[in-house]
Amino acid sequence: MLILQAIIDGILIGGFYALMAAGLTLVFGVMEIVNFAQGILVVLGAYLSYALYSHLHIDPFLGLLITLPAMFLVGVVIYWTMIKPIRRDRVIMSLLTMFAVGTVIEGILDLIFTSNLVQTTTSYVNSSVQIGSLIFPEIYLYSFAMAVVLLSALYWLLYRTKFGRNLRAAMQNPTAARMVGIDIDRISAFTLGIGVSLAAAGGMVFGSTNSFDAASSYDLISRLLAIVIFGGFGSLSGALVASIVMLVIEDVVAVVWSPTWGQTTFYLVLILVLLVRPQGLFGRTAVRAQ
Amino acid sequence: MSVIQVTDLKKSYGGIHALSGCSMTFEDKAINGLIGPNGSGKTTLFNVITGYETADSGQVSLRGQDITNAKPDEVFEQGIGRTFQITRIFPRLTVLENVHVAAQRQGFVAQARGWDSAAERERAMEVLEFVGLARLAPEIAGDLSYGQQKLLEFAFITMARPSVILLDEPAGGVNPSLLRHISDRIRALNSEGVTFIIVEHDMEFVMRLCDQVLVMHQGSALTSGPPEQVRSDPAVLEAYLGTGPKEGS
Numbered sequence A: 001m002l003i004l005q006a007i008i009d010g011i012l013i014g015g016f017y018a019l020m021a022a023g024l025t026l027v028f029g030v031m032e033i034v035n036f037a038q039g040i041l042v043v044l045g046a047y048l049s050y051a052l053y054s055h056l057h058i059d060p061f062l063g064l065l066i067t068l069p070a071m072f073l074v075g076v077v078i079y080w081t082m083i084k085p086i087r088r089d090r091v092i093m094s095l096l097t098m099f100a101v102g103t104v105i106e107g108i109l110d111l112i113f114t115s116n117l118v119q120t121t122t123s124y125v126n127s128s129v130q131i132g133s134l135i136f137p138e139i140y141l142y143s144f145a146m147a148v149v150l151l152s153a154l155y156w157l158l159y160r161t162k163f164g165r166n167l168r169a170a171m172q173n174p175t176a177a178r179m180v181g182i183d184i185d186r187i188s189a190f191t192l193g194i195g196v197s198l199a200a201a202g203g204m205v206f207g208s209t210n211s212f213d214a215a216s217s218y219d220l221i222s223r224l225l226a227i228v229i230f231g232g233f234g235s236l237s238g239a240l241v242a243s244i245v246m247l248v249i250e251d252v253v254a255v256v257w258s259p260t261w262g263q264t265t266f267y268l269v270l271i272l273v274l275l276v277r278p279q280g281l282f283g284r285t286a287v288r289a290q
Numbered sequence B: 001m002s003v004i005q006v007t008d009l010k011k012s013y014g015g016i017h018a019l020s021g022c023s024m025t026f027e028d029k030a031i032n033g034l035i036g037p038n039g040s041g042k043t044t045l046f047n048v049i050t051g052y053e054t055a056d057s058g059q060v061s062l063r064g065q066d067i068t069n070a071k072p073d074e075v076f077e078q079g080i081g082r083t084f085q086i087t088r089i090f091p092r093l094t095v096l097e098n099v100h101v102a103a104q105r106q107g108f109v110a111q112a113r114g115w116d117s118a119a120e121r122e123r124a125m126e127v128l129e130f131v132g133l134a135r136l137a138p139e140i141a142g143d144l145s146y147g148q149q150k151l152l153e154f155a156f157i158t159m160a161r162p163s164v165i166l167l168d169e170p171a172g173g174v175n176p177s178l179l180r181h182i183s184d185r186i187r188a189l190n191s192e193g194v195t196f197i198i199v200e201h202d203m204e205f206v207m208r209l210c211d212q213v214l215v216m217h218q219g220s221a222l223t224s225g226p227p228e229q230v231r232s233d234p235a236v237l238e239a240y241l242g243t244g245p246k247e248g249s
Helices: A002-031 A038-056 A060-083 A090-113 A138-160 A162-172 A174-179 A184-209 A216-231 A236-256 A259-276 B042-049 B072-077 B095-101 B108-112 B118-131 B146-158 B176-191 B203-209 B227-231 B234-241
Strands: A128-131 A134-137 B002-013 B016-027 B031-035 B057-062 B080-082 B164-168 B195-199 B212-217 B220-225
Touching: A002 A038, A002 A134, A002 A138, A002 A162, A002 A184, A002 A216, A002 A236, A038 A060, A038 A090, A038 A184, A038 A216, A060 A090, A060 A138, A060 A184, A090 A216, A128 A138, A134 A138, A138 A162, A138 A184, A138 A236, A162 A174, A162 A184, A162 B095, A174 A184, A174 B072, A216 A236, A216 A259, A236 A259, B002 B042, B002 B195, B016 B042, B016 B057, B016 B195, B016 B212, B031 B042, B031 B176, B031 B203, B042 B164, B042 B195, B072 B080, B080 B146, B095 B118, B095 B146, B118 B146, B118 B176, B146 B164, B146 B176, B176 B195, B176 B203, B203 B227, B212 B227, B212 B234, B220 B227, B220 B234
Parallel strands: B016 B220, B031 B195, B031 B212, B080 B164, B164 B195
Antiparallel strands: A128 A134, B002 B016, B002 B057, B212 B220
């Protein structure tokens, strides 16, 4: 029963990790940028929800109506001011730029919120629903539902709209996309906006379930990168599956063996998978056709 | 009457002058062939016209309007479509989706609407029918043969009804039967008023198809004229044989 509980916990927590990882892999797929700032953007989202809750008493889930559009704008502004002006060695320079953006945001957050750990402690953070001997923490149930809604919306956008088709086309072949008149800058700005919004949504849950400060971003980005590499860079479905697999492995190993070995075991599994499939679970050997 | 005019176009990569003061005029509603030895600047000229490369100096105009250094999507909006030496399609979209993606000139509002309208679907199938790929509409584009991918690229360029189409080596790696099919489609579109500019090394293909042939050598225009005139021009032969153009030619 403990193992079943660990599997359920892993799936529920994996849901919001999938949100954050989806943002990272989407940005890579369209722009070929490994967004090193994703970890600190998650923390920024967590701080925004924390500030709205502690100062204005706005419920973190309701607060998403403010934080998601705000973080979308942050992503768009980062693209137009930092990424678009890069003329040479775009991929490498973008990567370094995002690293710099992350460092600046971390410094600003440290100045505003100091390095004291905080947590968004709503009334339902410590509540849970019990079915038989299985326990479902309410915050994880709500966050899993939110992840399903947001990822479904993302799926709808990508696979049921013309814009999404253009975005997928740009992911597969940016040169051909330009050739048929797709504005890659507009697509890229929008994509970074979505990626940062998803980070904010994940951050809201992260900040409600963990004590955090700006430095928490380092652990987050390493976990998110591991998830995206495991699932295959640029693959949305890979990010979803890998998030859940990672969290389930961690939780099950923590229960049957030791919490210390939870994360280590996942990394061992990651290495084994990469030995067999270097492109990750759902990655393609040739992401770009030309 | 000219459709695209390039004037004193220059483009260098370090010490290599890919375009060195290139000036030429492409005739409207004609099939223009653009030939020249390897490294003469043909593809660079295509890239500069279509916004994939920025010119160091000089001017590109479309029907008198300056489009120098416009972005590729802006050039496409102006009605210029192009293909590449290596076929560029969207390999994980279906054949039909590939063609739909090319309908960008409808503008942003149309894209924000839900899915494709009946008229758009009809137009997409019409275009696929035109190139002979209608039966492959639901297939994944990456699964098509090389020749079929060439046709698909041609199809999605025509989807947006461009007035000028630039084809970069359409005959490369294509079997004779498919090449005849491509020639037929080019002629059919040309008879509807579409201008073509074709870079091609297959001289028979160029001489048979084109109304006007322009020759490039060492980054600038060498000569131009009807195919039979260009074919017998000694300066062209010398350029291809590597002895360089005669002075004053």
